[in-house]
Amino acid sequence: MKVNQILCAAGFPDAVTNQMLAWREVFKQWGWKGADFGARIEPDMRHHGIRPLRQLEAQDELVLVHYSGYARDLERVFSGPARTVLLSHNVTPEEWFWPVDPADAVRCRLGREQLHEFARLADGLAGVSSYNAEELSEASGREARVIPVLFDRSSLASPGSSANGGAEPGRPPPTILFVGRLTPHKRQDLVIQAFAAYWRMQPEARLVLVGHALSPAYRQKLVSLAEELAPGAVSFRARLTSAELADQYRSADVFLCLSEHEGFCIPILEALHYGIPVVARDAAAVGEVVGDAGILVGAQDDAQTIAELLWIVVSDHELRQELCRRGERRLAAYDHQLTAQRMRSLLADLAP
Amino acid sequence: MRTPEEALAAARRQAQARRLAEPELGRAPSDQDLLLEAREASLKQLTRWAMIEPEELEVYSTRRLGAPITALKRLLIRLLRQYLVQMSAQQSRFNAYVVGYLVAMDERIRALEEARDGGAGPEPETVEELPHP
Numbered sequence: 090m091k092v093n094q095i096l097c098a099a100g101f102p103d104a105v106t107n108q109m110l111a112w113r114e115v116f117k118q119w120g121w122k123g124a125d126f127g128a129r130i131e132p133d134m135r136h137h138g139i140r141p142l143r144q145l146e147a148q149d150e151l152v153l154v155h156y157s158g159y160a161r162d163l164e165r166v167f168s169g170p171a172r173t174v175l176l177s178h179n180v181t182p183e184e185w186f187w188p189v190d191p192a193d194a195v196r197c198r199l200g201r202e203q204l205h206e207f208a209r210l211a212d213g214l215a216g217v218s219s220y221n222a223e224e225l226s227e228a229s230g231r232e233a234r235v236i237p238v239l240f241d242r243s244s245l246a247s248p249g250s251s252a253n254g255g256a257e258p259g260r261p262p263p264t265i266l267f268v269g270r271l272t273p274h275k276r277q278d279l280v281i282q283a284f285a286a287y288w289r290m291q292p293e294a295r296l297v298l299v300g301h302a303l304s305p306a307y308r309q310k311l312v313s314l315a316e317e318l319a320p321g322a323v324s325f326r327a328r329l330t331s332a333e334l335a336d337q338y339r340s341a342d343v344f345l346c347l348s349e350h351e352g353f354c355i356p357i358l359e360a361l362h363y364g365i366p367v368v369a370r371d372a373a374a375v376g377e378v379v380g381d382a383g384i385l386v387g388a389q390d391d392a393q394t395i396a397e398l399l400w401i402v403v404s405d406h407e408l409r410q411e412l413c414r415r416g417e418r419r420l421a422a423y424d425h426q427l428t429a430q431r432m433r434s435l436l437a438d439l440a441p
Numbered sequence: 442m443r444t445p446e447e448a449l450a451a452a453r454r455q456a457q458a459r460r461l462a463e464p465e466l467g468r469a470p471s472d473q474d475l476l477l478e479a480r481e482a483s484l485k486q487l488t489r490w491a492m493i494e495p496e497e498l499e500v501y502s503t504r505r506l507g508a509p510i511t512a513l514k515r516l517l518i519r520l521l522r523q524y525l526v527q528m529s530a531q532q533s534r535f536n537a538y539v540v541g542y543l544v545a546m547d548e549r550i551r552a553l554e555e556a557r558d559g560g561a562g563p564e565p566e567t568v569e570e571l572p573h574p
Contacts (some may be wrong), residue, residue, distance in 0.1 A: 133503070191487065384445045390452075393459060398452035407442045415445070 090440055092116055092123040093145060093171075094153045097160040097200075099127035099134045102301065102328070104238070104355055105157045105178045110137060111239045112153070115429050123150075128160030142166075151440055156180075156207065159200035167210040172441050175211035176236065177221040179352020179374070180204055185274040189307055204228070213439040217353045220374035236431045240358050240423045246335035248364045262293040263403045266341035266365070268334070268356035269348065271302035271325075276370075277311050279347040279392070285318035286396030291403075294322065299337055301327040338363035342403045345395070347386075351375050357383070358423055361416035366402050366409050368395065382419035383412065484547060491536035493529050 094113065099106050113125055126142045127134065142162050145152075152171045154163065157178040167173055180201045186194035205228035208214060214233035216222030225233035265284050269275045277298055284296040296319065302308035308325065315323035329337065338344075344360035346369040357378050360367050367383030369375050376385050384402065386395055402408060443451065497518055502510035518525065 188486070191490070381445070384449050386449065390449075391456070394453050394456040397455040397459070398449060400455075401443070401448045401452055405443055405448070408445065408448055411442065412445060 090119075090121045090151070090436070092121055092151045092153055092436060094123065094125045094155065095142060095145070095163065095166060096125070096127045096139070096155050097158045097163070098129040098131075099137075099139045100131035101133060105155050106134070106139075108178070108238055109139075109155050111241065112432070115239065115432070119433070128162045151436060153436070154207070154211070156204055157200075159196050159203050163203070163207070167207050172213075172439050173207075173211045174213040174215065174435065174439055175204075175207050175225065177204060177208075177214075177216045177225055177233075177352070179217070179221050179224075181272075181274050181350055185272070185350065186303075189273055190304060193303070208233075213435055215435055218374035218377055220377060221352050234431070234435055236435060237423050237428050238353050238355055238358075239425060239428050239432075240355070240420075241425050242362055242420065243425075245359065245362055246332065246339075248362060249339045261340065262295050263291055263342045263399075264340055265294065265296045265343050265345050265399060266299070266337060266360075267297075267345050267347075268299040268337070268359070269346070269354070270300045271298065271308055271311060273303075273307070274348060274350040275300075276347045276349055278314055280345055281311065281315050281318060281323060282392040283345065283347065283395035283399070284323065286392045287399040288319045288322050290396065290400055292322075296323045297326060297337055297341070298323065299326045299329060299334065334359075335363070338365055341365050343368055343399055344383075345399065346370065346375060347395070348372060348375060351378075354378055358420065361420050364413045364416065366412040367416070368398055368402060380415075380419045380422070382415040484544065487543070488540050491540045492533045493536065495525065495529060 094109050096106060096109050099109075101107075109125055113123075116123060124145075125137075125139045126145050127139045128142045130139055130141060142160075145166070150171050151174065152166055153174045153176060154166065155176050155178060158180055181197050182201065183194040183197040186197055204224075208225045208229040208231075211229075214222070214225045214229060214231060215236045216225055216233055217236065217238050219235050222233040222235045265280075265287070267275075267277065267280050269277075271277055280298065281296065284294070288294050288296075296315075298311070302311075312325060315325075326333075326337065338359060341360075341363075342365070344357070344365045344367045346354065346357060346367065348354065348370060350373045353374055357367055357369065357375070361382055367379055369379050369383050369385055370390075371379075371385040371387055379385060384398060386398065390398075402412070497515055500511070500514050500518060501507070502514065504510060
C-alpha cells in the first residue's frame with residue numbers, strides 16, 4: 090500500500106510534525122510506501138525528508154492530511170483524484186488571538202473555515218480526540234473516527250523517582266510544571282495566578298513554564314505577571330532537549346494545565362508517563378485525555394481553589410500514588426499498538 | 442485514603458473557608474485576566490500595528506554558526522531598501538485606511554447603541570464622511 094502524508098506546516102518544535110514523522114516510521118514497519126509533504130516547510134526540516142507540496146503528484150493514491158492550520162495549496166489535494174483522509178489535530182478558535190496577534194487570528198479563522206470545507210470533501214475523517222472528531226462530524230454530517238496521537242512511551246526517558254512530595258525538610262522545593270506554547274488559550278496567566286496563591290502558602294514552591302512564546306511581547310506580559318504575583322518563583326524555559334524536558338518532568342510535583350482550548354495535549358500523557366499527578370481544567374479535549382487519571386477542575390474553580398488543590402496533591406502521598414496508578418491505567422488507552430491498529434483499519438478501509 | 446474526587450471537594454471547602462477568613466483572596470482569576478485586558482486595548486493596538494516598520498535586527502539566521510548568513514541577509518535588505526520602503530509605505534497606507542474605517546464604524550456603532558438605549562448620543566457620522574487617514 091502507498092500512503093502519502095501532508096502537513097499544513099512542517100517545523101520544529103511542532104507536535105503535528107512529530108506525529109507525521111512517527112506515522113511514517115509505523116508505515117515503513119508495515120512495508121507501506123509513500124512520501125511526506127508540507128504546504129509550508131521550515132528550512133531546518135529539509136533533512137527530515139519532507140518535500141514541498143507542489144511535488145505531490147496525486148494519482149490513485151491514498152493521502153493522509155494532518156490538518157492543523159490554513160494552507161491554500163491543500164485545496165487541489167481535496168479536489169484531485171486521490172482518496173483523502175482528513176485527520177484533524179484541531180485549529181484554535183480565532184478569538185484567542187485577535188487581541189494578541191491579529192495575523193494569527195486571521196490564519197485561525199481561515200483554518201477553521203477550511204477544515205470544515207475539507208471535512209465535506211474528504212473520503213475519510215478522523216480526529217485525534219473525540220472533541221476533534223465531533224467537530225468534523227458536525228461539519229460534514231458523516232462519521233469521524235477517533236485516532237489518538239501516536240504516543241510512544243519507549244521514546245521517552247524512564248520515569249525515575251517521582252512523587253517528590255516536596256513539602257518536607259530536606260526535599261527539593263515543591264515544583265509545579267506546565268508544558269505548552271505560551272499562548273492566550275493555554276492560559277499560562279491563570280497558571281501563574283493559581284501558583285501565586287499556592288506560593289503564598291508555600292513560599293519555597295517553584296513554577297516552571299516550558300514552551301516557546303507566541304511572541305516576545307506575550308512572553309513579556311507573562312513574565313511581568315509572574316514577577317508581580319510571585320517574584321523570583323517562576324521560571325520560563327524553552328527549546329529544551331528531550332533529556333532536559335525529561336528532567337523537568339521528573340523534578341515536578343504536579344503538572345498543572347489550565348488550558349481553555351486543546352485539541353489533545355500531549356504533555357498530559359507525558360506527565361502521566363513520568364508519574365506526575367495531573368491537575369487540569371476540564372475544557373475542550375483535556376478532560377477526555379486525562380480521564381480519571383487526574384483531578385479536573387471547572388471554570389468555577391478560582392485561583393485559591395486550585396492553590397488548595399496543589400497543596401493537597403503535593404502533600405498527600407497516598408493520593409499521589411493513587412493518581413500514579415490511575416495514570417498508568419490511563420496510558421493503556423493510548424497504547425502505541427492500539428492506536429496504530431486504528432489507523433491501519435481506517436486507511437485499509439479507504440485504500441483505492 | 443483520600444480519592445482524587447474527595448481532594449477536589451476538600452480544596453473547594455478550604456478555599457471557601459480561606460476566602461471567608463481573608464476576603465481579599467476572594468477575587469476570581471478572571472479579574473486579572475490578561476486576555477480581557479488585551480481585548481480592551483485591541484483597537485488601539487491595531488492602530489499601532491497599522492504603520493509597519495520592519496526591524497532589520499529581527500532578520501537573522503537560526504542556524505548554528507549562522508553569523509555570516511545573518512550579515513548577508515542584512516546586506517540584502519540594505520541593497521533592496523528603496524524597494525522595501527516603497528512596499529512598506531503601500532502596505533501602511535492600506536492598513537491605515539482599514540483601521541480608519543474600523544474606528545469610524547466603531548464610533549458609529551457606539552452612537553447607534555447609545556441612541557437605541559435612549560441616550561442622547563452624538564449624531565452618527567457616516568464612514569464616507571471621514572477624512573482620509
